[in-house]
Amino acid sequence: MANAGDGANTAHAVPDFTREEELHALREMLLIRRFEEKAGQLYGMGVIAGFCHLYIGQEAVVVGVKMAAREGDQFTTSYRDHGHMLASGMDAKGVMAELAGKRGGYSKGKGGSMHMFSHEKAFYGGHGIVGAPVPIGAGIAFANAYRGDGKVSITFFGEGAANQGQVYEAFNMAALWKLPALFIVENNRYAMGTSVTRAAAQMDFAMRGAAFGIPGHQVDGMDVRAVRASAAEALEWCRSGKGPYLLEIQTYRYRGHSMSDPAKYRSKEEVQKMREEHDPIEQVRLRLLAAGVAEDELKKIDAGVRKIVAEAADFAMMDKEPDSSELYTDVLA
Numbered sequence: 001m002a003n004a005g006d007g008a009n010t011a012h013a014v015p016d017f018t019r020e021e022e023l024h025a026l027r028e029m030l031l032i033r034r035f036e037e038k039a040g041q042l043y044g045m046g047v048i049a050g051f052c053h054l055y056i057g058q059e060a061v062v063v064g065v066k067m068a069a070r071e072g073d074q075f076t077t078s079y080r081d082h083g084h085m086l087a088s089g090m091d092a093k094g095v096m097a098e099l100a101g102k103r104g105g106y107s108k109g110k111g112g113s114m115h116m117f118s119h120e121k122a123f124y125g126g127h128g129i130v131g132a133p134v135p136i137g138a139g140i141a142f143a144n145a146y147r148g149d150g151k152v153s154i155t156f157f158g159e160g161a162a163n164q165g166q167v168y169e170a171f172n173m174a175a176l177w178k179l180p181a182l183f184i185v186e187n188n189r190y191a192m193g194t195s196v197t198r199a200a201a202q203m204d205f206a207m208r209g210a211a212f213g214i215p216g217h218q219v220d221g222m223d224v225r226a227v228r229a230s231a232a233e234a235l236e237w238c239r240s241g242k243g244p245y246l247l248e249i250q251t252y253r254y255r256g257h258s259m260s261d262p263a264k265y266r267s268k269e270e271v272q273k274m275r276e277e278h279d280p281i282e283q284v285r286l287r288l289l290a291a292g293v294a295e296d297e298l299k300k301i302d303a304g305v306r307k308i309v310a311e312a313a314d315f316a317m318m319d320k321e322p323d324s325s326e327l328y329t330d331v332l333a
Helices: 019-045 059-068 082-087 092-099 133-147 165-176 224-239 268-278 280-290 295-318
Strands: 074-076 153-158 181-187 216-220 245-250
Touching: 019 059, 019 082, 019 092, 019 280, 019 295, 059 082, 059 153, 059 181, 059 224, 059 280, 074 133, 082 092, 092 295, 133 153, 133 165, 133 181, 165 181, 181 224, 216 224, 224 245, 224 280, 280 295
Parallel strands: 074 153, 153 181, 181 245, 216 245
Antiparallel strands: none
């Protein structure tokens, strides 16, 4: 396990997955990919309105972390959150209905893309304020420590949010009180339209907790095996009472910041190169084929996922909008 001074310089081996683990990772990542592709289509049709931030390309991050987590560990994240919801086990129909603003959604159609919660699945939001998940995640970790329940609060945020002051206030408290908090920077290289090279004086985000004695290291976020292995180490650190841990998981989003972003700040060649050489789903597929799994079996998994997503889309389009009587419910004065 790295210490605060080692940062990204500590090498971490990538253990192989079993056949069952590869198939599980493939299905979970495909579910997120197909769901987000369908969400993009529905946005273009006007079924989904407002902001919509897709997770396409980053699937290995949340799937790998979820594979390492225990039942009851909590997820908190930013507004690029659909993948985290699905990985948490939230029903695709409820997520898609919320995107469409329908009453069958997880926030009864009143939260939309960026604001969904599920206490049952230990998912504590999508949050639209940049940097906001970090103090919330630290607060959940404080509750875990107070109860002594052995759970770890896992908080995801982007590299752009890593420059927010509230992030470091939360780091300080988490380190001071040795809270069971795993902080994860999903570094997809672009904060909205700004390259990380133009916005960060220190681009080794795994070192961002060093001033507070929080250990961390960088992870290849396009390899689900690497994510699972590093998350497992970090979670054990947090769960054993040693305090918080920080992972910088280096990933890449294929689409724009949101559906309204044409992403002209990067070349098509850059995106295509990432898709062809580092796609997290294709890596798993190729390993399974090399291990003797039939192409037809993989196609059946994809077909099953597409059926789930199609049913979710149908549900979202057919569901009703919230009744006007819901306008003032669940509002805190």
